[in-house]
Structure formats: C-alpha cells, structure tokens
Amino acid sequence: MKEFRRLQIKLTPQRLAILNFLRGNKSHPSAEDIYKAVLKHYPTMSFATVYNTLEALKSKHRVKELKIDSGKKRYDPDTTKHHHILCVKCKKILDLHTDFKLDVPEELTHGFELIGNSIEFYGLCRKCRKRH
Template sequence: MMKESVELILRKNGLKATKPRVEIYKYLKNTYSHPTVEEIFKNVKPTMKKISYATVYNVLNDFLEKGLVKEVSTSEDAKRYDGHTEPHIHLICRVCGKIEDLDIDLTSIKKAIEKTGFTVEEISLNVYGICKDCRKKAHN
C-alpha cells in the first residue's frame, strides 16, 4: 500500500497509532470514493466492532489538523474526505454527487499564480458538471 508504515506516518505527524486511526487512515488511502463519515464508519466497523461515530469524527478532525486528509466540499450536505492530499482536481457531478479525481500537473497554474506575487499554500480545484453515467441516463 505505502512505502512507510501507517504507524510511522501517524507518529511522524504527532499522532499515536491507535487502531481506529490506523484503520481509518488505511481505508482513506485505499479508496478514491471520497467517503462521508457514515461510509467510513460502515467500512471500518467490520474490523473494529466497538468503534463509534464520535471516534470517526475525532480521528478525521485529527487527520485534518495534521494535513493527512482533506475535506471535500460539494453541493451536498454531507462532508466528504479525501486521503489523497497531493494537489489534484475534483470532478463533482451535480446530479448524483459522485466525485472523481483528475490527476494532472498543476505546476503551471501554481507558477502563473505566483507570478502575481501571491504565495500559494494549497491548491484546491473543484469542477462541477454532469458525469458520463448521469448523461447516459438522461439520454435514455
């Protein structure tokens, strides 16, 4: 999965490698579905029978604070989480809410912005539209 162990990554970021943190981190690094808290809970529950929603929220807040995950805002009410923190574009469907990653080099965007004298700390790009599945359904 990763070159460094999850436990080491957590410790390097000042977090104790508890079972909930390890399992949630692994899940987020292995999915591209941008899950909600409820989806994260359902996916880690089989390996941790006693986990609660409060624990999932607390772990996610720790990860957000340390920059280990990103929160993805959509037009939906539920927050979604992304374990892939390298800069990339999110393609967000306005019909079904699906989020797809588009991995392209954002260096030229960063350089163009920095030419204005603006210091880039983070690039977060969301593109809204209609996914191919929803377009197909609309044409049937």
C-alpha cells in the same frame, strides 16, 4: 506503526482501521461512509472517533476535507495538488490531475494573504448521462 509515530498522534486500532480504509481510497468518502465501512471490521467504532480521527489527520495534513458536495463533508487521503469533478446527480467525485495557473493580481486580493485555492468542476458522469 511508525507512520503514526511520525504523525505525532497516538496509534490506536481505531485510527489504524480508519487510515487503512482511507489509504489509496479514491471514493472521496463522507464521515458516514467511513464509519459504515470501518464498522464492518470494527463493530465498536463510534461516529465520534471517526470525526476525532479525521480531525487529527486533517491537522497533520494527511487528509483533505472537500467542500464540493454541499450539505456534507467529503474526505480525500490524496493530499497532492489536484482538483475534482462532482457528478451533480449521483454525487460521485473523481480526481482531476492537472495544474492550472491561477495568478491573482495583487490589487484584486483586497489585502488578503492568500493561503491556497481549490477548483471544482461540476458535470454529469457517464452513467448518469445515459440514464438521461
């Protein structure tokens, strides 16, 4: 649909399926999560297509890759500025919509041209706290 036309990438049923799964999704899924979910409705989906599509969406800033969960990438369709909390036990990720001011003094940037930043919080979610 016109959404994809705006993205300047080809509209395919596979991509539509992935985008539909991601739309409004707050679970911060991994590539595997996406693959498994979309597979149900689209049994010929391949892993390569998931990665291809994520790459396309990433390059169009329609999805953000999170590095918070070491070992695997997690994806977030919400590209507005916000941060995350990871439960170190169950690996659940929740959003944290607050704005933090991070002013870096020029003399500490080592000559870097700063592009962006990300803030992650680590903790124990309610369920995992109960389970001791």
